[in-house]
Amino acid sequence: xxxxxxxxxxxxxxxxxxxxxxxxxxxxxxxxxxxxxxxxxxxxxxxxxxxxxxxxxxxxxxxxxxxxxxxxxxxxxxxxxxxxxxxxxxxxxxxxxxxxxxxxxxxxxxxxxxxxxxxxxxxxxxxxxxxxxxxxxxxxxxxxxxxxxxxxxxxxxxxxxxxxxxxxxxxxxxxxxxxxxxxxxxxxxxxxxxxxxxxxxxxxxxxxxxxxxxxxxxxxxxxxxxxxxxxxxxxxxxxxxxxxxxxxxxxxxxxxxxxxxxxxxxxxxxxxxxxxxxxxxxxxxxxxxxxxxxxxxxxxxxxxxxxxxxxxxxxxxxxxxxxxxxxxxxxxxxxxxxxxxxxxxxxxxxxxxxxxxxxxxxxxxxxxxxxxxxxxxxxxxxxxx
Numbered sequence: 001x002x003x004x005x006x007x008x009x010x011x012x013x014x015x016x017x018x019x020x021x022x023x024x025x026x027x028x029x030x031x032x033x034x035x036x037x038x039x040x041x042x043x044x045x046x047x048x049x050x051x052x053x054x055x056x057x058x059x060x061x062x063x064x065x066x067x068x069x070x071x072x073x074x075x076x077x078x079x080x081x082x083x084x085x086x087x088x089x090x091x092x093x094x095x096x097x098x099x100x101x102x103x104x105x106x107x108x109x110x111x112x113x114x115x116x117x118x119x120x121x122x123x124x125x126x127x128x129x130x131x132x133x134x135x136x137x138x139x140x141x142x143x144x145x146x147x148x149x150x151x152x153x154x155x156x157x158x159x160x161x162x163x164x165x166x167x168x169x170x171x172x173x174x175x176x177x178x179x180x181x182x183x184x185x186x187x188x189x190x191x192x193x194x195x196x197x198x199x200x201x202x203x204x205x206x207x208x209x210x211x212x213x214x215x216x217x218x219x220x221x222x223x224x225x226x227x228x229x230x231x232x233x234x235x236x237x238x239x240x241x242x243x244x245x246x247x248x249x250x251x252x253x254x255x256x257x258x259x260x261x262x263x264x265x266x267x268x269x270x271x272x273x274x275x276x277x278x279x280x281x282x283x284x285x286x287x288x289x290x291x292x293x294x295x296x297x298x299x300x301x302x303x304x305x306x307x308x309x310x311x312x313x314x315x316x317x318x319x320x321x322x323x324x325x326x327x328x329x330x331x332x333x334x335x336x337x338x339x340x341x342x343x344x345x346x347x348x349x350x351x352x353x354x355x356x357x358x359x360x361x362x363x364x365x366x367x368x369x370x371x372x373x374x375x376x377x378x379x380x381x382x383x384x385x
Contacts, residue, residue: 019037060078082157092133101121
């Protein structure tokens with residue numbers, strides 16, 4: 001077992017002995033490495049260099065030197081190289097994809113050092129981003145939409161349906177365990193086990209495990225959601241088990257982005273109608289524009305301006321519904337106040353290419369619409385016949 005240190009593509013040092021080392025990996029994508037060596041063995045180490053261990057690359061993010069007794073030591077903290085996707089240079093503010101998950105992953109990673117590896121999903125998926133986010137946050141969101149789990153393989157990003165073993169592995173037996181402790185946290189719905197083994201066990205994040213230790217009354221089938229161990233001495237392993245769920249930050253991002261997509265979709269409709277000035281005489285109006293459009297969690301409030309001899313304004317309140325991806329699926333008229341009562345719309349249904357309108361008097365009409373690559377409406381045409 002060795003740690004190779006690289007400056008760019010150049011190998012500058014091989015570390016064969018450490019005072020201590022720790023790897024932490026979780027199903028949520030956390031992957032860190034830390035190790036401590038004698039200071040004389042760390043003279044060439046600098047932040048931003050890469051540490052390679054077991055085929056994985058980690059970026060050195062912190063170097064701390066101290067004196068332990070009479071020994072000068074150096075403690076090094078590293079993060080998996082994929083963490084560079086948090087750098088501002090990789091931020092994105094626009095992403096609109098529907099199709100094969102592997103193709104979408106490659107498109108999402110375009111312009112970064114990473115590319116798609118194994119993707120266990122084949123059904124079409126959709127993700128749209130219209131606000132600035134880090135590339136890593138976007139990646140985690142994409143994986144969450146698929147319902148997958150991230151796995152690193154050098155500079156390849158894998159998305160697996162289930163990391164680790166599907167079969168339940170027997171983890172503990174009184175003859176193999178030298179020390180064990182367990183704690184339960186109801187707030188996180190998780191249990192943490194610290195286990196020391198007499199014999200080395202080959203455990204991995206995501207494994208389904210059967211933990212049995214009769215002296216403490218432990219007999220549970222569960223799953224490893226995080227794993228910590230010394231890669232140079234894997235006889236002491238700390239595992240956290242429980243039900244895997246997205247982290248708080250991922251959940252917040254998903255909700256925030258969904259609302260942003262709703263608002264962006266509505267703003268696109270409003271600005272498009274405002275800019276279009278198309279043949280509204282089909283509806284019995286000489287010329288109509290949208291003066292103001294606001295959106296809250298339940299309603300769309302619109303102020304129209306009508307030119308028909310004199311200029312008039314009227315105000316309309318619509319309720320709306322969305323699908324799981326935040327796309328507006330229907331709009332229903334709730335209230336209207338008008339100086340000049342026009343032909344009143346009762347319901348407006350929107351699909352991928354058409355508006356279906358039902359007026360208050362029972363008459364119906366259909367309009368096809370086209371959009372550009374960003375989803376902005378560029379043209380509307382009434383369907384005749």
